[in-house]
Amino acid sequence: MRLSRYFLPILKENPREAEIVSHRLMLRAGMIRQQAAGSFSWLPIGKRVLDKVCQIIREEQNRAGAIEILMPTIQSAELWRESGRYDDYGKEMLRFKDRHEREMLYGPTNEEMVTEIFRAYVKSYRDLPLNLYHIQWKFRDEVRPRFGVMRSREFLMKDAYSFDLDYEGAKAAYNRMFVAYLRTFARMGLQAIPMRADTGPIGGDLSHEFIILASTGESAVFCEKKFLDLQVPPADIDFFNNEEIARVVTEWTTPYAATEEMHDESQWASVPEEQRLSARGIEVGHIFHFGTKYSAPMKAAVMGPDGKEHFVSMGSYGIGPSRLIAAIIEASHDDAGIIWPEAVAPFHVALINMKAGDAACDGAADELYSKLTAAGIDVLYDDTEERAGAKFAIADLIGLPWQIIVGPRGIANGEVEVKNRATGERETMSVQAAIDRFGKGK
Amino acid sequence: MRLSRYFLPILKENPREAEIVSHRLMLRAGMIRQQAAGSFSWLPIGKRVLDKVCQIIREEQNRAGAIEILMPTIQSAELWRESGRYDDYGKEMLRFKDRHEREMLYGPTNEEMVTEIFRAYVKSYRDLPLNLYHIQWKFRDEVRPRFGVMRSREFLMKDAYSFDLDYEGAKAAYNRMFVAYLRTFARMGLQAIPMRADTGPIGGDLSHEFIILASTGESAVFCEKKFLDLQVPPADIDFFNNEEIARVVTEWTTPYAATEEMHDESQWASVPEEQRLSARGIEVGHIFHFGTKYSAPMKAAVMGPDGKEHFVSMGSYGIGPSRLIAAIIEASHDDAGIIWPEAVAPFHVALINMKAGDAACDGAADELYSKLTAAGIDVLYDDTEERAGAKFAIADLIGLPWQIIVGPRGIANGEVEVKNRATGERETMSVQAAIDRFGKGK
Numbered sequence: 001m002r003l004s005r006y007f008l009p010i011l012k013e014n015p016r017e018a019e020i021v022s023h024r025l026m027l028r029a030g031m032i033r034q035q036a037a038g039s040f041s042w043l044p045i046g047k048r049v050l051d052k053v054c055q056i057i058r059e060e061q062n063r064a065g066a067i068e069i070l071m072p073t074i075q076s077a078e079l080w081r082e083s084g085r086y087d088d089y090g091k092e093m094l095r096f097k098d099r100h101e102r103e104m105l106y107g108p109t110n111e112e113m114v115t116e117i118f119r120a121y122v123k124s125y126r127d128l129p130l131n132l133y134h135i136q137w138k139f140r141d142e143v144r145p146r147f148g149v150m151r152s153r154e155f156l157m158k159d160a161y162s163f164d165l166d167y168e169g170a171k172a173a174y175n176r177m178f179v180a181y182l183r184t185f186a187r188m189g190l191q192a193i194p195m196r197a198d199t200g201p202i203g204g205d206l207s208h209e210f211i212i213l214a215s216t217g218e219s220a221v222f223c224e225k226k227f228l229d230l231q232v233p234p235a236d237i238d239f240f241n242n243e244e245i246a247r248v249v250t251e252w253t254t255p256y257a258a259t260e261e262m263h264d265e266s267q268w269a270s271v272p273e274e275q276r277l278s279a280r281g282i283e284v285g286h287i288f289h290f291g292t293k294y295s296a297p298m299k300a301a302v303m304g305p306d307g308k309e310h311f312v313s314m315g316s317y318g319i320g321p322s323r324l325i326a327a328i329i330e331a332s333h334d335d336a337g338i339i340w341p342e343a344v345a346p347f348h349v350a351l352i353n354m355k356a357g358d359a360a361c362d363g364a365a366d367e368l369y370s371k372l373t374a375a376g377i378d379v380l381y382d383d384t385e386e387r388a389g390a391k392f393a394i395a396d397l398i399g400l401p402w403q404i405i406v407g408p409r410g411i412a413n414g415e416v417e418v419k420n421r422a423t424g425e426r427e428t429m430s431v432q433a434a435i436d437r438f439g440k441g442k
Numbered sequence: 443m444r445l446s447r448y449f450l451p452i453l454k455e456n457p458r459e460a461e462i463v464s465h466r467l468m469l470r471a472g473m474i475r476q477q478a479a480g481s482f483s484w485l486p487i488g489k490r491v492l493d494k495v496c497q498i499i500r501e502e503q504n505r506a507g508a509i510e511i512l513m514p515t516i517q518s519a520e521l522w523r524e525s526g527r528y529d530d531y532g533k534e535m536l537r538f539k540d541r542h543e544r545e546m547l548y549g550p551t552n553e554e555m556v557t558e559i560f561r562a563y564v565k566s567y568r569d570l571p572l573n574l575y576h577i578q579w580k581f582r583d584e585v586r587p588r589f590g591v592m593r594s595r596e597f598l599m600k601d602a603y604s605f606d607l608d609y610e611g612a613k614a615a616y617n618r619m620f621v622a623y624l625r626t627f628a629r630m631g632l633q634a635i636p637m638r639a640d641t642g643p644i645g646g647d648l649s650h651e652f653i654i655l656a657s658t659g660e661s662a663v664f665c666e667k668k669f670l671d672l673q674v675p676p677a678d679i680d681f682f683n684n685e686e687i688a689r690v691v692t693e694w695t696t697p698y699a700a701t702e703e704m705h706d707e708s709q710w711a712s713v714p715e716e717q718r719l720s721a722r723g724i725e726v727g728h729i730f731h732f733g734t735k736y737s738a739p740m741k742a743a744v745m746g747p748d749g750k751e752h753f754v755s756m757g758s759y760g761i762g763p764s765r766l767i768a769a770i771i772e773a774s775h776d777d778a779g780i781i782w783p784e785a786v787a788p789f790h791v792a793l794i795n796m797k798a799g800d801a802a803c804d805g806a807a808d809e810l811y812s813k814l815t816a817a818g819i820d821v822l823y824d825d826t827e828e829r830a831g832a833k834f835a836i837a838d839l840i841g842l843p844w845q846i847i848v849g850p851r852g853i854a855n856g857e858v859e860v861k862n863r864a865t866g867e868r869e870t871m872s873v874q875a876a877i878d879r880f881g882k883g884k
Contacts, residue, residue: 007509007572009563033559035514035521036546041559042512047576050512067449070484070492072477072596073515073579074548079477096538098595099583104478106516106548117475117483121451130449134489137515137579141541153540154514 003382007044010394021216022329023148025338029398038145038153045398048346053321054135056187056343057158064180064239066131066160071113073137077103079112082298092140106139111294111316114161119300125165128302129173133160150326160317165304170313172242174206174289175249177317179233181210181285182252186232188328189341192284193227195257209259210285214330217280222268223257225277282327289315338399339422347380349438350395354388354407364431365406375439404434445824449486452836463658464771465590467780471840480587480595487840490788495763496577498629498785499600506622506681508573508602513555515579519545521554524740534582548581553736553758556603561742567607570744571615575602592768602759607746612755614684616648616731617691619759621675623652623727624694628674630770631783634726635669637699651701652727656773659722664710665699667719724769731757780841781864789822791880792837796830796849806873807848817881846876
């Protein structure tokens, strides 16, 4: 993409309303624009990151056997009365009436609707296990939305729902999502640690939060350092081998790990002092097993192998992609701006023409742009007439993993500079070497 | 995808509520489920079609220079008061108050919000032209939603918005979208005819609807037969060559074409009788130029080359992907079910194992499945224990372009049958030949 034809509205000033670094950087880098309290538009580079994050989530959900659907944002109150949650849910639920005075709501989550879909079609244990997920906008009318997309009112959520005949099946489904989440966050360059969690308004008796460590994290967390050395399972792990998946879950749930609210001082005391890691964390995923909490009142039952009807045993599994992006920035930035992990970067390379209008610079930069683009590399080509210093600042701010810098002095020797945004390392090489370096990595 | 692990809830009975064929077939084929009046969940194969349709739209928008963003579904009433439309818009707008009693609405369209984004960042004509689009859910509280996703209340829309310094620039932007739409519909296997249209509540003085012909279409249309022979421009047309793009638009707007409401009997009379095509049509896209209708009241101005401030000249450009899918089915089905154009089919091939459990059939079908999948072909593999007749009926109903049928008699000779869903043509070939046929087409 040529920056001269793109829409990248960089802010020069620090926005006053931004209390945390991710919010500030997302506004400054032209990723988002606030439209109302807790409501944001995703501008072009923000949208690109959102798409990349969703695609990784999707691939790992699919790999673990979950199937993608898409439920609407608006739901009927009637459905929520069936589970009893319509009255339980407080003011966070956005309620309204349509033109025929029917009570409706903007879905804060989808347990009821997906249970309705399930019961309409699935009648036999032979059709299980089943896990349906969607990636859809949700609305929770927080009394005080803040921190940008970290705690917004309208937010994107991937929510998966598993249906099984019994607890044993449901536990296997839970384990599959547990492992899918480990893989999802690892692919985004994040160290996520599963911690036992409270089940809150979703209900149920088994729950884990996935927490990433960031010094600016929202809550205190306590865990053993050995988490940092655990291996995330490879892509070819067999998600339908229940024992193998359960072994991974055991490995990742045996060391001590707890958020502040679940913290147990006596257990913590038994962790050797040099193994204790007490840090700040950000929740990026939450999984729940809640059995028949929804299937029983909503009568979602299947015929079992015993010829009897059984209410299905369910779980739900959430990741907020919009929130996750803020969390990634909290975990990966420096004073100059964002440092994107490669897998979620809006573009792979910032190609900086230091002197647009100079024939030699233009020639080399145009060649790099067309050849790298043809090789399938996402390049943001700064072909504008800004001065070089401003271009460098923008490239650092938006945090693309690599910069290729084309300047008049280097080009006189046929050379460009390649800079790694994360390490700051710079290397001088020929134009052809730069093309080979990136074009072949693909 | 193995059908035994998939979620494809086929309905055996014709749903009584479905008045038109696309609604009936989408329900029967397990593409959608109604959740409330005019509100639908997209089940797995429906979601796959929706994704394919959106991807084609996106590619053609990008090719024409439009840039993708994503605006929220909920908007503030305040914004709509700026343009004056908050009071103009009737009961179709879903309005409500949040917990702080602020007036909000579910966006039926986004002219106001995108104008707000524009004016916040863009100050100079040098940053033009600009065209921002998003693909987002909208809500219009129709008094009588019907016809499934053809006229639903919650629906997906791709809406693009162009900003230019003056009418000449805006006309060029309009022309780019016009040509992008021709390409978009053609890629989906549709014959779409642009017809001059009324501008309705969007306002403005230039507008075209893109209409596809279908005998079950919602409205009468009148056009010259020569449209059927016009060529849609190739992918490498230069969207930034204004003259070339304008020539295409002239070519496609010169023959007579009108919907019922714009029909002019005296002009029609001058079309030679053998050239007249009077048919039924379905609107699948609508583009508008409306100049300063929003930019003037909302004060969206840029500095021109003359050093003066100019309200930008705008247009908007809509395609409803959810509605479009119903239109495709209206235009492409038979008594047995849907006939998907290849570009939007949920899977490319239905692989039917006529006798699951038979070692020879299983062996051949498994081999076909793994080799075609490895070659990047989307295969829906019916590995269930249903009887063969039911499997054929399902494959015809869901309308995948190709069927590969593995039966015990053929396999004894090492042969399978390949059926084209659209033509019904069948061909017998070796397993290897079938692998080569589909695997190499990729």
